[in-house]
Amino acid sequence: MGILTIGIIGAGRIGKLHADNLKLMPQIKIKAVSDVVVDHLHEWAASKEISTLTTNYQDLLADPEIDAVFICSPTNTHASIIKEAARAKKHIFCEKPVSFSVEETIQALEVVKEHGVQLQVGFNRRFDPNFKKVHDLVQQGEVGQPHILKITSRDPQPPSPEYVRASGGLFMDMMIHDFDMARYVMGSEVIEVSAYGTTLIDPAIEEAGDIDTAIVSLKFANGALGVIDNSRQAVYGYDQRLEVFGEKGAAAADNCRPTTVEISTGENVVKEKPLYFFLERYTQAYIAEVTQFARAIMENQSVICTGNDGLQAERIAKAAKESLLSGQPVKIEHKKYAVN
Known part of the structure; x- marks a missing residue:
C-alpha cells in the first residue's frame, strides 16, 4: 500500500490533534472529516489539505477511497460506529473507551473480527517513551519477578460537571488509562480490585454522581500487587509517575518537565513544575500511536493496543466501580478476546 487514506470522525480537540500528527507522515492522506457541526472547520480543513467536510460520518464509511477511520466522537457513539466501519471494511482507530458497557464492547469486537479489519484502541500512554522503557525493562527481567506496581495519575484541574455526567465516571474516563498501563507494564492480568473514592475537590462532581479522588488496590495473576491513585486536581501540574518494584530492584518513570534544570542555593533547591497539560506531556506518545497504527495497516501487521486490551481495561474499571x-x-475473570 503506497498511500493510506484516512477519514476522521469527530473534529474536537483530540480529532484535530490526530489530524496534526497524521500530517507528519507523507504516506498518509486525510481525505475527509465529519462532525456534527462543520461551519467553523473550513479554514482548518483547508490548512490540512482535507478536501471533504461533512456532518454525516456515514459519508466516510461509504467512500471507497478511505482505508481507515479515526473515531474521535463521544464515547456513547463508539461501539455503533465501530460496527458500521467494520462492515464497511474500514480499519479503525478508536479513542478509549470502546463503550461504557462490557457487553456492548464485546458485540463491537465480534463485528470487527467477523469482517477482518484492524482495530486499535487509543491508550496513548503505552507509546510514551518513559513508560515504554519501564515496560521493556520489566519484560527483559531487569527488576526480576515484579512485586509491587505504583501508578500516580493526577490532572491539573477538574473537568466541568457537564463533562463528568457524560464521562462514565472517574474509573472509566480517567483511571482506565492506568488500568491499561497496569496490564501492559506488568504483563499480567488484574484478578482482584479494591477501590476507595471520595469527593474532596468540587462538590459539583459529587452532585454529578462521581468522585474526584480515588485509590485502587490491584492483585495480579502473577502474584504481584499494585496501587493506583488518581486526583482530578494537582495544583502543581499534570502528575504522571510509575514504578515497578521487584526482586532485583526497581524501575521508575518520573514526571516530564519543561527542562531538567535544577537550581541549588543556600536557601533551597528548585526545579520546574511538571508539564501542565496532557497534550504537552504525551506529545511523543500521540505521534507514536498513530504512526504505529498506520504502519500496521500498511505493512499488514498487528496493532499494539487491540480491542481485547480495551475490553480488559473496561472490565477492571467496571470492577472498581x-x-x-x-x-x-x-474478583475479575479476564476471558481473553481473540482478535484474529
Whole structure:
C-alpha cells in the first residue's frame, strides 16, 4: 500500500490533534472529516489539505477511497460506529473507551473480527517513551519477578460537571488509562480490585454522581500487587509517575518537565513544575500511536493496543466501580478476546 487514506470522525480537540500528527507522515492522506457541526472547520480543513467536510460520518464509511477511520466522537457513539466501519471494511482507530458497557464492547469486537479489519484502541500512554522503557525493562527481567506496581495519575484541574455526567465516571474516563498501563507494564492480568473514592475537590462532581479522588488496590495473576491513585486536581501540574518494584530492584518513570534544570542555593533547591497539560506531556506518545497504527495497516501487521486490551481495561474499571459501591474487593475473570 503506497498511500493510506484516512477519514476522521469527530473534529474536537483530540480529532484535530490526530489530524496534526497524521500530517507528519507523507504516506498518509486525510481525505475527509465529519462532525456534527462543520461551519467553523473550513479554514482548518483547508490548512490540512482535507478536501471533504461533512456532518454525516456515514459519508466516510461509504467512500471507497478511505482505508481507515479515526473515531474521535463521544464515547456513547463508539461501539455503533465501530460496527458500521467494520462492515464497511474500514480499519479503525478508536479513542478509549470502546463503550461504557462490557457487553456492548464485546458485540463491537465480534463485528470487527467477523469482517477482518484492524482495530486499535487509543491508550496513548503505552507509546510514551518513559513508560515504554519501564515496560521493556520489566519484560527483559531487569527488576526480576515484579512485586509491587505504583501508578500516580493526577490532572491539573477538574473537568466541568457537564463533562463528568457524560464521562462514565472517574474509573472509566480517567483511571482506565492506568488500568491499561497496569496490564501492559506488568504483563499480567488484574484478578482482584479494591477501590476507595471520595469527593474532596468540587462538590459539583459529587452532585454529578462521581468522585474526584480515588485509590485502587490491584492483585495480579502473577502474584504481584499494585496501587493506583488518581486526583482530578494537582495544583502543581499534570502528575504522571510509575514504578515497578521487584526482586532485583526497581524501575521508575518520573514526571516530564519543561527542562531538567535544577537550581541549588543556600536557601533551597528548585526545579520546574511538571508539564501542565496532557497534550504537552504525551506529545511523543500521540505521534507514536498513530504512526504505529498506520504502519500496521500498511505493512499488514498487528496493532499494539487491540480491542481485547480495551475490553480488559473496561472490565477492571467496571470492577472498581462495583468495589467502590459495595465496599468489598471484586474478583475479575479476564476471558481473553481473540482478535484474529
